[in-house]
Amino acid sequence: MTTSRLPQLLWVLMISFLAVSCQDEVTTSHTYRTMMPVYLEMSDVRARTISVEPPQELESPGKIYIYGDYLLINEPTKGIHILDNTNPSNPINKNFIPIEGNVDLAVNSNILYADNYVDLLAFDISNLNNIQLIKRVEDVFTHMYNHATGQVITYKDTVLTSETANWGCPNCEFFAVNSSLSFAANYSAAAQSYGTGGSMARFTLANQHLYAVDESTMRVFDVKSAADPKFIKPIDLGWGIETIFPFQNKLFIGSNRGMHIYDASTPASPTRMAVYEHIVACDPVVVNEDFAFVTLRNGNSCFNNVNQLEVIDIKDPYNPYLKKAYSMLNPHGLGLAGDNLYVAEGAHGLKSFKVTDVMTIDQNQMEFIESMKSVDLIPGPKSLIVIGPDGVCQYDYSTPSKLVKLSCIDVKNPVVVK
Amino acid sequence: MKISFLIVCICVLTIASGYGQEKVYYNQTEFGAMFGQSEDNWNGESEPRTSFSMITFHGVRFAKHHVVGVSVGLDHYPSIDILPFALGWRGFHGPKDKAQLIGGFDIGAGSTVLTEKTETEWGKSWYEGGVMVSPSIGAYFPGKKQKTAFTIILAYKLQEFSLFNGSFDQVNPRPFPSSGLPPGYNSLTETAYSLQSLVLRVGLSF
Structure with a gap:
């Protein structure tokens, strides 16, 4: 090795050393x-x-x-x-x-x-x-x-x-x-x-009794004397209970595997009439005398990968069956006011239907307000309450086919609608 | 902000005009390779990383031996393409008509605009760029008419960027107030990369 090559060798060594010392760091x-x-x-x-x-x-x-x-x-x-x-x-x-x-x-x-x-x-x-x-x-x-x-x-x-x-x-x-x-x-x-x-607990009142459901149990309270509620008994329902909807003398209990129908004509001791188990429903059930309406959607923890509105015939509460299913966009909550059904379609907006004829609901859409992102709604006596990214909003629905905005209550952490 | 930038430009050009014999605009465009060691893998070993790099620097000569300007480039790392953009300085040492020592310093950020966001029903992943710092040293060989020059540069480059993998909240649609979690997410994993490279570049200057 000649002395004239020494500087080149030193350069090569230095570069190699620097390159080796250039270690990436990754933190997670x-x-x-x-x-x-x-x-x-x-x-x-x-x-x-x-x-x-x-x-x-x-x-x-x-x-x-x-x-x-x-x-x-x-x-x-x-x-x-x-x-x-x-x-x-x-x-x-x-x-x-x-x-x-x-x-x-x-x-x-x-x-x-x-x-x-x-x-x-x-x-x-x-x-x-x-x-x-x-x-x-x-x-x-x-x-x-x-x-x-x-x-x-x-x-x-x-x-x-x-x-x-x-x-x-x-x-x-x-x-x-x-x-x-x-x-x-x-x-x-x-x-x-x-x-x-x-x-x-999830609460509902019917026939002077308070029903509170949790994941697996319904607890019955006697509230004939409103100021003095008395715990009567727990009733085992099975797992995955989510919502309870009273209608006439029945309790419609939504679970994530189906819908339970309980006879509450003896209010202190409801008895199971039927379980409609063909659906995976994460949303509440709304009911009229003859039919139950249920929404199914993907993108939630139910993993059912369908977006539809199901109409279940409950004329014989011991034998409910699927009457018809309608394809929807991403239905969340729903509300029934007489013959008018309102469906919160998540990020897609809000739809309203006439459900007088349950076989032609899709042909009787009254409104589809795409700007009204919503996850849930409650038809009240004075207004339709809609919950969405804007907070808790109220709409005049005295003309069911034409919603008119009345007010919105601001919410610190409004729902995120994707 | 705009006014102060304008004032700085005017000052720089005024000073630069004092060197009437010198060309004010300075360009240096180079291509080369980056060498580094990738992050430790599962068994704690790292592997050599070699990747392509280019940079083009545009500046104004505000003193006889000093140029300031901006640089943009393209760094093609094995896992990601990054567009670095920076404020930079170049300094020269040595006689004008002979080979000179050239030093430089660039500080700025790397953009991940060339990467794609992926979004599914369940989640989303994306990159975000980060700080870029690159000191350099090299040789500047002027051409016969001294209008152009050949450069050979050795630089150190630190480039930071992050990969985010978020999963959407399927259960709870309400955001968690004042937390590091964006609204609508149930979890977010940030993988922060700090890539260190030795860069060897050759190019032209005029």
Whole structure:
């Protein structure tokens, strides 16, 4: 080797060294939404005084309940907003009842029933300026108890960031097997109409009885004396229960595998008439005397990969059968007002149909408002309440074929419609 | 902002006009290869990475030995194509009519505009660009008339970018307030890449 080659050799060595030292770095972070278990002692929860608070902004509204001139809107796990809806064009937020763990409500003769983790509460709301807790029925929603510790277990919707591949959550397996019990499930169920079932109660009133369903059980309360609800008994329903819809003397219970029909002519002890199990329905059922209407859609946890409206003949409640199915775009919630059916089509808008002849629903579309993105709707006595990205909006539907917007209540975290 | 940029341009051109004999506009366009070591794979080993790189620098000579300007280019990494764009400086050392030492520094960002977003019913994945820093050193060989020159450059290049894989929230349509999760997503995985390369480029300058 000659000395004249030394600089070239040094260059080659230096470049090689630099190239080898140029090591790529890759870091991965996972940000994910999960349910963190929260353990509570019910004695602590019960010890806290519930005092009515001034109106609060709606964050993520859950169940909406219409009672007279009032709208009662659940804020999942936090409490209930009360709005004066005397004029649907200008609803006024009146006050907020903070109730921990609350996801559902019902009102009977000025008595508001609301769940408070494992307890059922009854409030006298006859005077909105002086709302009083008048009764607590303890330990009725017992599925929330962790039997090993005797504590109440609930789940907090949480966003975590982790750099580990297993997403770093200490209770991953637990979450995985209990995902249907998760707060997300409750939350969506509380938001009415989409997602998998809720582990907490879903309420409905019929024949002086309050029916509360959770994932697998219906709990019956006698509310003949409205201010003094009495727990009668639990009725096992099977898994995947989501919604309950009373009609005449029947209860239509939507599960994610089908629709149960219960005879409630003996209100204290409903008995199963039939289970229509050919559908995978994540959305509520609406019913008239002869037919049940159910929407199925893809893009949710049901994985059924169909988008359709099904009409089920229930003239013989012991033998329901599919009458006809109509192709839809991405149907979410639906509502029936007389012969008019309104279907929230998610990002596609809102459709209305005449359902006088269930065999020709597709030919009797009244309106298709593509600008009205929506996930759920409630036909009320004063207005059609539509839940969508704009918040909680009300429409005049006195002319069923022509919806007229009245108002929208702003929501901090409006639903995302894809 | 626009006004201050204009003022800077005027100042630079005014100073540059002081070097009336020098050409104000300066261009340097080069092609070459990037060398690095890819990220560790599952067994902890890394592999050599070689890829194509080009850059074109356009600047103004604001002092006898100094040029500032902007650069754009194309970096073809094995996993992704990136368009780097940067503010840059070039400095020269040595007699004008002979081979000179040329130094440079570029700082800017790499764009992933050439990549495609993929979206399905269940989720979406996309790239986002990041910081690019590249100091360089090399030789500048002027032509006979000194109007053009041949350059050979050795540079270090740091390029950051991220790959995002998000899965849509199928259950809960409400966004989680004030979190790092975009509305509508149930989870988001960010893979942040920091690619370090040694770049060897040759090109022309005029």
